[in-house]
Amino acid sequence: MSTVDETAGVAVPRTAARRGPRFPTLGENWWRHAIGIVAMVWALFPVAYVISAAFNADSTLNGAGIIPRSITLHNFKQLFASGAATKHFASAADYPYWYMNTLIVSAATAFFTVMLGALAAYAFSRFRFRGRRMGMLFLLLIQMFPQLLAVVAIYLIVFNVGGIFHVLGLNSITALIIVYLGGVMGVNTWLMKGFFDTIPKELDESARVDGATPAQVYWGVVLPLAAPVLAVIALLSFIGTINEFVIASVLLQSSKHQTLPVGLYNFISGQYAQWWGPFCAGVLLAALPVVVFMMSLQKFIVGGLTQGSVKG
Amino acid sequence: MTASAVSSQPPRTGIRATAWSLPSRAVALFSGPAGFAVKIALLSIANAVGLWALVILAGRHQWTAVGIVVAVTAVIDALYLVPGRAVPAKFLIPGTFFLIAFQVIPVAYTIDVAFTNYSTGHILKKPAAIQQIKQVTLAETANGTSFTMAPAHDSSGNLVLLLVDDQNGKTYVGTSKSLTPVPKSTFKRSADGSITGATGYTVLTGAALITVSKDLSGLVIPSGGDNGIRAEGLDTAVELHPTLRYNAQRDVFVRISDGAVFHDNNRGSFVHGKEELLPGWKVYVGFHNFSRLIHSKLIRGPFIRVFIWTLAFATLTVFLSFALGLFLAITLNKQGLRLRWLYRSALILPYAVPGFLSLLVWRGLMNDDFGVINKLLGHIGVHVPWLFDANWAKVSVIVVSTWLTVPYFFLVSLGALQSIPSELIEAARVDGASPWASFRKVTLPLLLVAVAPLMIASFAFNFNNFGNIYLLTGGGPSVGDNTVAGATDILISYTYKIAFAAGLGQDYGLASAVGIIIFFIVAAISWVSFSRTKALENLA
Numbered sequence: 004m005s006t007v008d009e010t011a012g013v014a015v016p017r018t019a020a021r022r023g024p025r026f027p028t029l030g031e032n033w034w035r036h037a038i039g040i041v042a043m044v045w046a047l048f049p050v051a052y053v054i055s056a057a058f059n060a061d062s063t064l065n066g067a068g069i070i071p072r073s074i075t076l077h078n079f080k081q082l083f084a085s086g087a088a089t090k091h092f093a094s095a096a097d098y099p100y101w102y103m104n105t106l107i108v109s110a111a112t113a114f115f116t117v118m119l120g121a122l123a124a125y126a127f128s129r130f131r132f133r134g135r136r137m138g139m140l141f142l143l144l145i146q147m148f149p150q151l152l153a154v155v156a157i158y159l160i161v162f163n164v165g166g167i168f169h170v171l172g173l174n175s176i177t178a179l180i181i182v183y184l185g186g187v188m189g190v191n192t193w194l195m196k197g198f199f200d201t202i203p204k205e206l207d208e209s210a211r212v213d214g215a216t217p218a219q220v221y222w223g224v225v226l227p228l229a230a231p232v233l234a235v236i237a238l239l240s241f242i243g244t245i246n247e248f249v250i251a252s253v254l255l256q257s258s259k260h261q262t263l264p265v266g267l268y269n270f271i272s273g274q275y276a277q278w279w280g281p282f283c284a285g286v287l288l289a290a291l292p293v294v295v296f297m298m299s300l301q302k303f304i305v306g307g308l309t310q311g312s313v314k315g
Numbered sequence: 316m317t318a319s320a321v322s323s324q325p326p327r328t329g330i331r332a333t334a335w336s337l338p339s340r341a342v343a344l345f346s347g348p349a350g351f352a353v354k355i356a357l358l359s360i361a362n363a364v365g366l367w368a369l370v371i372l373a374g375r376h377q378w379t380a381v382g383i384v385v386a387v388t389a390v391i392d393a394l395y396l397v398p399g400r401a402v403p404a405k406f407l408i409p410g411t412f413f414l415i416a417f418q419v420i421p422v423a424y425t426i427d428v429a430f431t432n433y434s435t436g437h438i439l440k441k442p443a444a445i446q447q448i449k450q451v452t453l454a455e456t457a458n459g460t461s462f463t464m465a466p467a468h469d470s471s472g473n474l475v476l477l478l479v480d481d482q483n484g485k486t487y488v489g490t491s492k493s494l495t496p497v498p499k500s501t502f503k504r505s506a507d508g509s510i511t512g513a514t515g516y517t518v519l520t521g522a523a524l525i526t527v528s529k530d531l532s533g534l535v536i537p538s539g540g541d542n543g544i545r546a547e548g549l550d551t552a553v554e555l556h557p558t559l560r561y562n563a564q565r566d567v568f569v570r571i572s573d574g575a576v577f578h579d580n581n582r583g584s585f586v587h588g589k590e591e592l593l594p595g596w597k598v599y600v601g602f603h604n605f606s607r608l609i610h611s612k613l614i615r616g617p618f619i620r621v622f623i624w625t626l627a628f629a630t631l632t633v634f635l636s637f638a639l640g641l642f643l644a645i646t647l648n649k650q651g652l653r654l655r656w657l658y659r660s661a662l663i664l665p666y667a668v669p670g671f672l673s674l675l676v677w678r679g680l681m682n683d684d685f686g687v688i689n690k691l692l693g694h695i696g697v698h699v700p701w702l703f704d705a706n707w708a709k710v711s712v713i714v715v716s717t718w719l720t721v722p723y724f725f726l727v728s729l730g731a732l733q734s735i736p737s738e739l740i741e742a743a744r745v746d747g748a749s750p751w752a753s754f755r756k757v758t759l760p761l762l763l764v765a766v767a768p769l770m771i772a773s774f775a776f777n778f779n780n781f782g783n784i785y786l787l788t789g790g791g792p793s794v795g796d797n798t799v800a801g802a803t804d805i806l807i808s809y810t811y812k813i814a815f816a817a818g819l820g821q822d823y824g825l826a827s828a829v830g831i832i833i834f835f836i837v838a839a840i841s842w843v844s845f846s847r848t849k850a851l852e853n854l855a
Binding site: 032035036038039042043045046047049050052053118119120122123125126130132135138144145147148149150151152153154155156157158159160167168181182183184185186187188192217218219221222242245246248249253263264267268271279282283286289290293294296297298301 | 350354368371372375377402403405406407409410411413414416417418419420421422424425428643646647649652653654657658660661662663664665666667668669670671672673675676677678679680687718721722779781782785786807810811814815823826827830831833834837838841
């Protein structure tokens with residue numbers, strides 16, 4: 004616990020610094036910088052390593068290092084090359100499919116998460132009806148049984164449904180999206196209900212007086228006001244869906260139909276050391292948009308985090 | 316809590332500016348034909364999907380399902396077309412529909428499966444299993460009939476066998492349903508007697524033959540009595556005779572050779588002493604799966620080991636991450652610290668990268684021979700079997716999980732620290748408290764009010780953190796006992812392996828039972844957290 008001791012000690016020097024020179028010098032904070040630099044190296048080391056490996060001409064794991072020997076785009080080209088160039092390992096050529104599938108699945112899930120969740124949240128926030136309390140408690144209870152735990156049942160259901168409706172069977176991203184939609188109600192509905200509660204009821208009432216139906220109040224008044232929060236929930240849902248491995252790996256079995264986690268996992272499980280370069284290039288391309296999004300929306304996401312803890 | 320402040324901030328400016336002009340605009344935009352058209356379009360889509368399902372289901376004579384589809388579609392139509400009634404339901408139905416279909420039903424089904432013996436060898440229903448047993452116990456007899464055979468496709472692409480009886484030269488076409496005599500002239504035969512062609516059938520050769528070889532070995536052609544004809548290799552077939560007779564009245568199989576009686580053991584199998592006929596069938600077994608977790612040595616050992624490791628993994632990950640995150644937040648969030656923004660952004664970065672990518676990368680970094688960590692350590696003569704040794708693999712899992720989780724607690728601590736009024740700390744100092752005492756007695760308790768619920772939520776999350784285990788170590792390394800559970804498997808990855816890993820067969824029943832146990836554990840944790848959180852709030 005010596006760490007905490009040190010940090011608590013800062014209270015005194017702080018006032019001392021205020022009385023002294025206006026700008027604190029490096030000298031007095033040197034240990035903070037030391038810790039900061041260690042923490043930075045610790046946090047960024049794998050990131051730097053991936054970037055280096057992605058551009059490294061030697062595409063094996065053995066040849067990878069922190070500083071690439073020579074820079075090339077060869078690894079990226081391999082990901083998008085047709086079967087011939089990657090004949091040693093056929094599924095490397097499926098990377099574009101994984102990327103597209105992931106985008107489609109995550110975007111669709113995020114969109115419907117917000118739509119379905121917000122509808123229900125509005126009902127719980129604005130109407131008083133029989134079973135309202137029960138309904139909310141039920142949502143709380145059911146979310147403690149994550150879909151993850153029912154993965155066996157989901158697999159068996161999709162397998163059997165696929166025997167009748169082929170488009171909703173195994174290897175169908177439509178089926179995957181629909182399955183994900185089953186899990187959207189819990190946390191999200193509670194989060195959005197909490198936010199809807201903060202929007203003044205007078206707004207609804209004045210619209211109702213003007214003759215608006217509940218549907219019109221919802222689409223025209225409440226939803227536009229809640230847009231920023233809905234956007235954050237959509238983003239968190241998007242990222243959560245990108246990361247989902249279990250259900251996707253069980254339902255999507257043929258390479259072309261897989262999402263990035265499943266595809267990349269299978270990709271490097273086989274020829275780990277040999278395909279390290281293209282793999283890192285794939286990681287970089289997959290991570291970049293998400294990182295840019297997350298870093299630019301930092302402030303909003305922190306708020307969402309502390310309330311719902313969707314990830315972490 | 317800062318949380319609510321941050322998330323309710325964005326719309327606040329919006330409300331002021333547009334609040335009172337919005338209602339009238341909204342009414343203009345959403346009333347009348349436009350809104351109605353959208354509603355009708357959505358309803359039409361729902362009805363079209365319903366109709367599509369109906370046609371397919373009716374074609375397959377699934378009448379129960381037809382009834383459900385009709386009822387659901389009717390309820391939806393009635394709800395949205397009758398004006399002014401059951402308004403809350405209109406908002407709740409869309410989400411509830413998916414909730415029931417893919418959350419409630421799977422949960423119910425999981426509970427159902429947990430009380431069955433659904434597993435490899437117990438997939439079928441009983442009549443199908445009896446049929447299967449009859450087929451797999453057919454055996455060649457000393458003087459049985461043999462055939463010259465050629466696999467072929469009929470005009471609609473079904474696999475059939477073209478057969479010529481080696482004794483009397485009679486010709487047949489056999490399918491899985493029947494054996495039909497055909498005129499001899501139907502077959503074209505080469506000099507050595509093998510069948511090279513047949514009118515109306517495509518004889519399979521080369522690659523086509525290889526693709527059907529699996530179907531071929533499973534194809535049994537009924538040939539009168541309980542006998543059947545099965546392919547032996549790719550160009551001959553033999554007539555097989557039953558070794559067991561099924562007695563429908565007594566519901567037993569009797570072995571013809573010695574009269575041994577195999578009776579239904581109520582566990583989904585026909586048994587005679589220790590001998591069991593395969594396949595069995597799916598049957599309800601009560602609490603058998605749960606009692607196996609306690610009584611079966613083969614299952615109890617791994618289960619308890621996995622359970623303890625799950626608790627250790629989740630607890631260590633949360634506490635290490637919280638301690639480190641809080642420490643970094645206090646150290647690096649000092650007013651006027653140069654490069655503060657840089658440290659902050661760098662620390663958040665691991666959180667912004669999708670977790671599965673980081674995990675797969677860490678797996679490469681920790682690779683035994685080629686991984687960069689071991690290569691760097693190699694310079695000082697150290698070699699660590701990060702993922703190969705059972706204990707080191709546990710260390711690796713916790714190190715990487717902490718790497719992934721620290722940014723979260725760093726962010727959370729930053730927010731929570733800012734929400735603590737500085738007067739309280741100053742007051743403590745004025746009263747003569749040492750910095751350490753004021754941290755321990757003032758800052759930490761206030762911080763925990765905000766952070767404790769998140770720690771519990773994070774614990775519950777990590778308790779089921781399949782990805783962190785499976786993507787990094789795959790649950791391995793194997794510990795060598797007779798089980799699928801590796802050294803770093805947590806309950807959820809253990810469940811996954813019981814259900815889907817091919818190694819020791821797939822046991823859906825046991826996997827569902829473990830799933831239910833995990834549910835009760837997580838529910839208990841959540842329950843405790845809810846009551847504790849309230850208590851903490853009251854304290855503050």
